[in-house]
Amino acid sequence: MPMRSLWAIVAPVFLASVYLATAPAVPHAQETTENPFTTVLDVRMGERLFRQQCGRCHGRDAKGGELGPDLTSGLQNTSTDAGLFKVVREGLPNTQMIGISRSATDQSVWMVVSYVNSLNDTADVDLPGSATAGMQLFNGKGNCASCHMVNGAGGRRGPDLTRVGNRRDPDELVSDLTTPDEDVTPRWWTIRVTREDGSIVEGLRMNEDTFSLRLMDENENLWAFSKGRIRSYDRIETSTMPSVDGMLTTNEVDDLVAYLFSLRREES
Ligand code: HEC
Ligand code: HEC
Structure with missing residues (x-):
């Protein structure tokens, strides 16, 4: 077999394995629809990337x-992160929209996606509630601060909400508050341990491997168990x-939703 055709067979395999070996631990575009x-x-x-590569056409x-x-002021061609990723990566066929340089990494594309999204934040939507009243509820009667941190103050038994308005829109916030049991990520699961003497310890799962478990109970005390030594x-x-x-x-x-949605990155 002549060398050249052998190389044609070997090269893609070789390149693919180099790619796998050197690729950073970033999910591949095709596999992820959520912007990491x-x-x-x-x-x-x-x-910064936008100014270098896109500014000459888009300003x-x-x-x-x-x-x-x-x-x-809103995008016509796409409404999802994955769709925007594709437009930025590949451009729009048969238009002058050429997309990002071919050498750009997926990470760079996602960063540009985040930037373009930040320009289209529904920042000025009219919400029915009062953010000031919501803040008082959060820290007072609602008892939210006992579990949630905002700007460094509050509890650790729930996610930090300092920037929650950037990741959740008002509708999603309403369902976060009314149906918290939907879509609970493993980070917030509870583990109930029955010890050898029959006593029970319950807490958020901080860490788990084959042999051990670490929990944080409702008073934010940390517990460590060896799995072999519990019932x-x-x-x-x-x-x-x-x-x-x-x-x-x-x-x-x-x-509360008006308050939570106001917890966003400041407009620059
Ligand atoms: C050579 C000029 C040019 C460059 C460079 C360029 N674009 Fe475009 N872009 C266009 C044009 C023209 C359109 C409108 C295409 C159409 O729909 O007719 C467009 C459309 C778009 C759209 C779709 C807008 C919508 O409403 O759906 C997005 C998003 C976009 N560009 C982002 C970018 C980003 C990000 C970059 C840099 C990585 C970039 N563009 C670079 C010319 C350019
Ligand atoms: C006993 C602790 C606790 C209390 C009290 C509590 N939360 Fe939570 N909260 C959690 C936990 C744990 C999660 C993550 C699991 C989930 O999605 O329900 C969460 C999730 C959330 C989320 C979704 C956050 C995200 O990043 O997606 C919001 C918003 C929220 N809480 C707001 C509130 C508000 C407002 C109050 C007060 C009315 C409140 N919480 C009271 C523990 C608590």
Whole structure:
């Protein structure tokens, strides 16, 4: 077999394995529809990339230029992160929209996606509630701060909500409050351990491997168990968060949502 055709067979395999060996631990575009790069820093990096590669057509501030449309007042071609990823990666066929440079990593594309999304935040939607009243409820009657941290103050038994308005829209926040048992990620599952003497310890699962378990109980005490030295343990996959249904009025829920949605990255 002549060398060249052998190389044609070997090369793709070889390149694929080099790619696998050197690729960072970032999910591949085809496999993920959720943007893994959404922090404030990612948005900034995305903005920088945008200015370098997209600004000449869309304008430095993305408000539109001679060649490309305004990207800050809603997008026509896509409504999902995955769709936007594809547009930025591949461009739009038969238009001047050429997309990002071919050498750009998936990470860079996601950062640009985050930046473009940040321009289209539903930042000024009119919400029925009052954010000020919501903040008072959060720290007072609603008892939310006992589990949730905002700007460094509060409990650790639930997710930090300092920037929750960037990741959840108002509708999603309403369901977070009314149906907390839906979509609980394993990070927030409860483990109930029955010790050899029959006593029970319950807490959020902080860490688990083949041999050990670490929990945080409701007083934020940490417990470590060796699995061989307990009688049994159960996973409880519901949320420890109580639903606000029946505890708060609809108006109070609106106030909380207005407050939570105001917890966003500051507009620069
Ligand atoms: C050579 C000019 C040019 C460059 C460079 C360019 N674009 Fe575009 N872009 C366009 C044009 C023109 C359109 C409108 C295409 C159409 O629908 O006719 C467009 C459309 C888009 C859209 C779709 C808008 C919508 O409403 O759906 C997005 C998103 C977009 N561009 C993002 C980018 C990003 C991000 C970059 C940089 C990685 C970039 N573009 C680089 C010219 C450009
Ligand atoms: C006993 C602790 C506890 C209390 C009290 C509590 N939460 Fe939670 N909260 C959690 C946990 C644990 C989660 C994560 C699991 C889930 O999705 O339900 C969560 C999730 C959330 C989320 C979704 C966050 C995200 O990143 O997706 C929001 C929003 C929220 N809580 C708001 C509130 C508000 C507002 C109150 C007060 C009315 C409150 N919580 C009271 C424990 C609590």
